[in-house]
Amino acid sequence: MGLKAQPPAVPSGLVRRRRLEELLTGGASRPFTLVSAGPGAGKTLAVAAWIAFGAAPWPVAWLSLDHSDNDPRTFWADLLGALATSPAVPADSALRDIIPAAGFGADEALEVRARLAELPGPVILVLDDFHEITGAAVHEGFGQLVDHLPPQLRLVMLTRSDPILRLHRLRVNGHLSEVRTSDLAFTQDETAELFDLQGIHLQPEQVGILRSRTEGWSAGLRLAAMSLDPRDIDRGIARFSGNDRSIADYLVGEVIERLPPEDRAFLLDTSVADRLSGDLADALTGRPDSQRMLEKLAGANAFVVALGESNEWFSYHPLLRELLRHRLSLEQPRTVADLHRRAAIWMATQGEPIESIRHWIQAGDIDGAGRLLLTALPRILSPDGPALAAAIEPLAASATDVPTLPALLASAAYHLHRHEYTSMDRDTREAREFLDEAPDDVRVSAEVVINLFEMGVARMNGDIDALVAAAAGAIDLLDRTPRRAVPASRHYRVIATANLGGAQLWSGAFDDAERNLASADPESLELGLPLVNINAAGHRALLEALQGRNRLAERRARQTTQIIDRRGWSSEPQSLAAYLAMGLVELSRGHVDAAGAQVDHGLSASGRQTDRSLRLALAIAAVQVAVLRRDPAAAFLADARLRAGLTRTPKANELLVRWGAVAGAEALLLADRPAEALERIGRPGGGGFAAAWERCCLARARFATGQQRAAEVLIEPLLEPGYSYREPAIQAWLVQAVMSDRNHRETAALAAVSAAVDLAQPEHIRRPFMVTGGLVALLHRYRQLGGKHAGFAADLVETITPTEQGRGGGSLMVEHLTERELIVLHYLPTMLKAGEIAADLFVSVNTVKAHLRSMYRKLGVSNRREAVERARALGLL
Numbered sequence: 001m002g003l004k005a006q007p008p009a010v011p012s013g014l015v016r017r018r019r020l021e022e023l024l025t026g027g028a029s030r031p032f033t034l035v036s037a038g039p040g041a042g043k044t045l046a047v048a049a050w051i052a053f054g055a056a057p058w059p060v061a062w063l064s065l066d067h068s069d070n071d072p073r074t075f076w077a078d079l080l081g082a083l084a085t086s087p088a089v090p091a092d093s094a095l096r097d098i099i100p101a102a103g104f105g106a107d108e109a110l111e112v113r114a115r116l117a118e119l120p121g122p123v124i125l126v127l128d129d130f131h132e133i134t135g136a137a138v139h140e141g142f143g144q145l146v147d148h149l150p151p152q153l154r155l156v157m158l159t160r161s162d163p164i165l166r167l168h169r170l171r172v173n174g175h176l177s178e179v180r181t182s183d184l185a186f187t188q189d190e191t192a193e194l195f196d197l198q199g200i201h202l203q204p205e206q207v208g209i210l211r212s213r214t215e216g217w218s219a220g221l222r223l224a225a226m227s228l229d230p231r232d233i234d235r236g237i238a239r240f241s242g243n244d245r246s247i248a249d250y251l252v253g254e255v256i257e258r259l260p261p262e263d264r265a266f267l268l269d270t271s272v273a274d275r276l277s278g279d280l281a282d283a284l285t286g287r288p289d290s291q292r293m294l295e296k297l298a299g300a301n302a303f304v305v306a307l308g309e310s311n312e313w314f315s316y317h318p319l320l321r322e323l324l325r326h327r328l329s330l331e332q333p334r335t336v337a338d339l340h341r342r343a344a345i346w347m348a349t350q351g352e353p354i355e356s357i358r359h360w361i362q363a364g365d366i367d368g369a370g371r372l373l374l375t376a377l378p379r380i381l382s383p384d385g386p387a388l389a390a391a392i393e394p395l396a397a398s399a400t401d402v403p404t405l406p407a408l409l410a411s412a413a414y415h416l417h418r419h420e421y422t423s424m425d426r427d428t429r430e431a432r433e434f435l436d437e438a439p440d441d442v443r444v445s446a447e448v449v450i451n452l453f454e455m456g457v458a459r460m461n462g463d464i465d466a467l468v469a470a471a472a473g474a475i476d477l478l479d480r481t482p483r484r485a486v487p488a489s490r491h492y493r494v495i496a497t498a499n500l501g502g503a504q505l506w507s508g509a510f511d512d513a514e515r516n517l518a519s520a521d522p523e524s525l526e527l528g529l530p531l532v533n534i535n536a537a538g539h540r541a542l543l544e545a546l547q548g549r550n551r552l553a554e555r556r557a558r559q560t561t562q563i564i565d566r567r568g569w570s571s572e573p574q575s576l577a578a579y580l581a582m583g584l585v586e587l588s589r590g591h592v593d594a595a596g597a598q599v600d601h602g603l604s605a606s607g608r609q610t611d612r613s614l615r616l617a618l619a620i621a622a623v624q625v626a627v628l629r630r631d632p633a634a635a636f637l638a639d640a641r642l643r644a645g646l647t648r649t650p651k652a653n654e655l656l657v658r659w660g661a662v663a664g665a666e667a668l669l670l671a672d673r674p675a676e677a678l679e680r681i682g683r684p685g686g687g688g689f690a691a692a693w694e695r696c697c698l699a700r701a702r703f704a705t706g707q708q709r710a711a712e713v714l715i716e717p718l719l720e721p722g723y724s725y726r727e728p729a730i731q732a733w734l735v736q737a738v739m740s741d742r743n744h745r746e747t748a749a750l751a752a753v754s755a756a757v758d759l760a761q762p763e764h765i766r767r768p769f770m771v772t773g774g775l776v777a778l779l780h781r782y783r784q785l786g787g788k789h790a791g792f793a794a795d796l797v798e799t800i801t802p803t804e805q806g807r808g809g810g811s812l813m814v815e816h817l818t819e820r821e822l823i824v825l826h827y828l829p830t831m832l833k834a835g836e837i838a839a840d841l842f843v844s845v846n847t848v849k850a851h852l853r854s855m856y857r858k859l860g861v862s863n864r865r866e867a868v869e870r871a872r873a874l875g876l877l
Helices: 018-027 043-052 072-084 106-116 136-147 168-172 188-197 204-214 218-227 233-238 245-257 261-270 278-285 290-300 318-331 333-349 353-362 366-381 385-398 405-417 421-433 440-461 464-479 489-507 510-526 530-546 550-567 573-588 592-605 612-628 632-647 654-670 674-681 688-704 708-719 726-742 746-763 776-784 790-805 819-825 834-841 845-859 864-873
Strands: 032-036 060-064 123-128 153-159 176-179 304-307 313-316
Touching: 018 043, 018 176, 032 043, 043 123, 043 153, 060 072, 072 106, 072 123, 072 136, 072 385, 106 136, 188 204, 188 218, 204 218, 204 233, 245 261, 245 318, 261 278, 261 290, 261 318, 278 290, 278 333, 290 304, 290 313, 313 318, 318 333, 333 353, 333 366, 353 366, 353 385, 366 385, 366 405, 366 440, 366 489, 385 405, 405 421, 405 440, 421 440, 440 464, 440 489, 440 612, 464 489, 489 510, 489 530, 489 654, 510 530, 530 550, 530 573, 550 573, 550 746, 573 592, 573 612, 592 612, 612 632, 612 654, 632 654, 654 674, 654 688, 674 688, 688 708, 688 726, 708 726, 726 746, 726 776, 746 776, 746 790, 776 790, 819 834, 819 845, 834 845, 845 864
Parallel strands: 032 153, 032 176, 060 123, 123 153
Antiparallel strands: 304 313
């Protein structure tokens, strides 16, 4: 990326074209400058000279694009990397934090725009060779940026053809500056100066002929200057017959043929590399003086250019490089593969495995590419993921017609990067069939990699048992194999450990999950695997949230989501756990809008091909958010979506299925359908997280149907000191408090409320109080008697009073009063007897008495006076 972000160095003998500099400077006052002309027109050199001579009015960021930038993640990663090199982007700019990963798309592109708008001053972004961009996804995302250019950004686009962007609005609004072929063409004076600088002094008519025949075409004139023999200029000029590509090939050929044989051989051998250093050129040519040779060539003409100011790296002009490669393939076809192998080996020794893989593939050495891929593959889960995916794409594509183990592993990695899990599953299954034929030195690494792909498939299917088996299998293989035999052993182990911890969470093995996630969290960061890190940290926060450790969960989830948002990773499946954890914490604390926002974000960021377990858990949380909002219709709709998701996930694990049933039962209780809630859950499980919530929900339903003793039996285990799951324990104590209060056991009721408040206050848990009716009077009594958390109790009263006023006197535990019962209720504080109420309502006395009996049962009272007191406490009177 570093070289792509540097403009080419300007040769010392360059003609300074001030009229072009003025044209570009004037264009920079507008948001968009389009420099569009054919190959060899001098676009790149003209803009590079404008920058080098200090004519650009603001700091410049440069990006040379190539075919790999057709992947949106690679394009945006390179674009942001280029901007980061500009002094216009402060060190603390949020723009530097975005690291595009696989899910980067149009929404994240808008985030780039927002952060560009925060820059303190203008920045010029030069995009060279934009014609290389043909991908629709890149055009769509970049088009959104162009449509809404922030005032700080000045785009300068260099391209051989006009881009597929909506430039007409910019043109109509006067926001577009255009530099075309005619502007780049050399004038008569510029042409004469060009030849003078080459030591060729032409007569005006000779200059006119050359300029006329080339139409001022930069490449043609430069090649002519290099190919003309000063002793017979007229004969050389006579060879010119046009300015099309054939003349360029001819002139380049003339230049090459005039070089000494050793220099010509140097150019041919080094043409296999897109960018060259002296050391790389030495490795390719076998000569010791490549650095001096490259510097000589760069100083002699504009077709070999130094990249940056240090003269460490060089690049050949595309016209020259293409012709050299063509000549090399014709003259020395057998050496091409060997040269790519040399480049691959050199790149690998320099710590550049991705470039090495490119050369192995170009050498046609599939085994060499495959071996290096086994070492580099963890990078698919790092910021290098887009570059690695682009490098292995040709090898991955070959798996369709020629399925080999390296090709299938490359294809699986490519599909993993693109979140195409069904295709990855197919590749992985086929790759396992090749394991027995694999060489001994790669078999274990290949099997570990296949296990890792199988983990991805299991997560996509929500198959926790398969996920545990694949992760444990990978770890077992690594334990039984010396680290030297698996070069990326530590990376593979931390990926497997993070996935195993997440699977153990859903299996209910919380202690094992905590141990593995705590191990994977810091180590993944140390190894440069940030996506693995946010996956592990997110699951740790989720585990803490499920256990009611809200403070720890919030801190960890907030830190993780901040990283996710800064990096632009909100669409990555590894991010879902952190959003879910944050949503559950907000839900537990009764912050229904904040909880809904987190849950909605997680659901919208995930598609059907994602981590199914996390998506199902988000769907469960969506039901709970609707319940807390007291919106039965929304709760039932969310529950229907949840059940549809469970149907699409036949291997969903037991914890999620049971937790989902609890959420659906809570929706039924909200709608005063306790009998159906009982049926939805059935019998409670033996223990664990899901069983705790099952017992709470069943107890509420039993109590609502008058089965108090059954309710007491259900919650009894949750009332034990030190119970593992804090929020269900709080809910159980509140059920106990209401039941005791109904039975006029005031001391027991107060003790139960006190226990609930004591458990809730340290973690600010409010949700159980919000869904349990009949608590306002008990909480007032708790405060009056000097409870040690009286302030928190006052906060609870303020939180739940509007809820209880709005629910018609009922609760999720007690049936709602009907409209007719509410009318009768308003007669109770009066002196009217039942017969008088009946006469006033034009109903029978028996009807009024039936309403009174129903009201007493629902309010948990036994007489008229108690009904009035309870109704007032609930805000119904």
